[in-house]
Amino acid sequence: MRNFLASFRLIRVYALLLLLPLGWFAWGLLTNRRLLGDDNESTETLGASGTGSHRSGGHGGYARFYHK
């Protein structure tokens, strides 16, 4: 155990830095985000909040809006 604690001291900075990617992952998980490379090309909804509030003056999604 003493050896383990001694070796842990050598990597304690790494252990702390590890919280960054884990936090990033948790953020993506809880907000249904894709962390890199979203396929959405719509300028209106790209990175928009998930509440889906309607905004006038947008384009992209609206420009090709079509309903049967």
Add this chain to the structure above:
Amino acid sequence: MSLLANFDAMPSAKLACPNCQHTIVYYDVAGSDHYACEQCHSYFRYSGEEQPVVLNRYNGGPPADLKLLPVGTPGSLNGQACRVVGYTRRCEVQHPEYEWTEYEVFQPATQEYVQLSLFNGHWMLIRPANQMYEVTSDNGGYNHVKQPDATYKLYNRYQARVIFAEGEFNWNIEEDENLTLSEFIAPPVMLVQAQRGAQATWHRAEHIEPKTVAAAFGLNVSDLPARDRMGAVQPNSFKTAWPALRAVTLLAVALLCFGQFYMFSTYPEKQLLNQTLTVRADSSGTPGTNKVLVSSSFTLDHQAALEIDLRTTLNNQWLELPVSLVNEQTGQGFEFTKNIEFYGGVEGGESWTEGDREADAVLARVPPGRYHLNFYPFTEKGVAPTIEVLVTTIPAVWSNFFIVLGLVLVFPAVWAFHSMTMERERWFQSDYNPYPVAV
């Protein structure tokens, strides 16, 4: 009372070199019986009763590190007063290019000796093991010594020859040439077997940092020779930290897996749409323009990421397919475009294919609501493939998992690489190198 004052009170004696009459001061008055003159480099035996007998004379010039710790230098090792009383420069009999230095360090309080060994800037403190060890062989023929604390692997086996000496010794150092020395290592410790015929004695050597040597003898670390390569028992700091690094990394991976598992168990994957649509040409448009295809509506009951899979019946054709996901209540839209092409045939008796009939896209952060998909296909004239559309909710985006997993693993991977590199370097000079060496 200072340490040096203690040394002043330590016993010493003098004798004259039988060759040049130079006065030699020695400190192990009761034990020493062999001496090497600092003036003429004669090596002789003298036990106080008979006439001194000159055994050898070291004609080579004094080694460069002779003045590093001159014979007579006082010091303190592990809190115990000591003095450098002998210097030997040795080389391997079979490979004379491998040379090293051994300092005989006498501890007057216990009347015991330790040796300080210096090779390529790496220091070891050597003591008698005062016990025997059993050497065993594995299937590959490599020998090792198994102990409760570690398995000591055979690192080197050689015979040594003295090429220079100075000071006093309590044994005939020239007879060491008849010894076969086997070094077994489990860094930072080395067990050394000295075999003469059927008789063997063991020594235990331990890595010692240059700063410890410098502190013991009142030197500056910069005075000591720089390290070259990896020492035989130099601690591998990467390996030392590995247990903790592995534990922390495994914990992080477990948290990642738990997050994915939790989301998949709480919000299971759900197929929202499975529909096949057929591309139809739009005669009013330019050639290749097709009518807009509209999917059935489907309902998303919670915010989620959606995976949209597209499977076509293209055959030596291409399809450019802009797609809109439209919220029927708010008009909010998500868009992506896929260029799908698939070609194949037989050439020279071998079949070939290029491209893919399928494509997929992931749309993140899609709010709950009622949706449908609009497709705006563009193809070559006369091409009318069908498109099977599958829309599925993704509880947790897998690409996120793998991206973060990669980030978590990259540091341990680099760490492990460095650790292995150091171990390879350690064993590079060994005749018993377990690592493959490029020829």
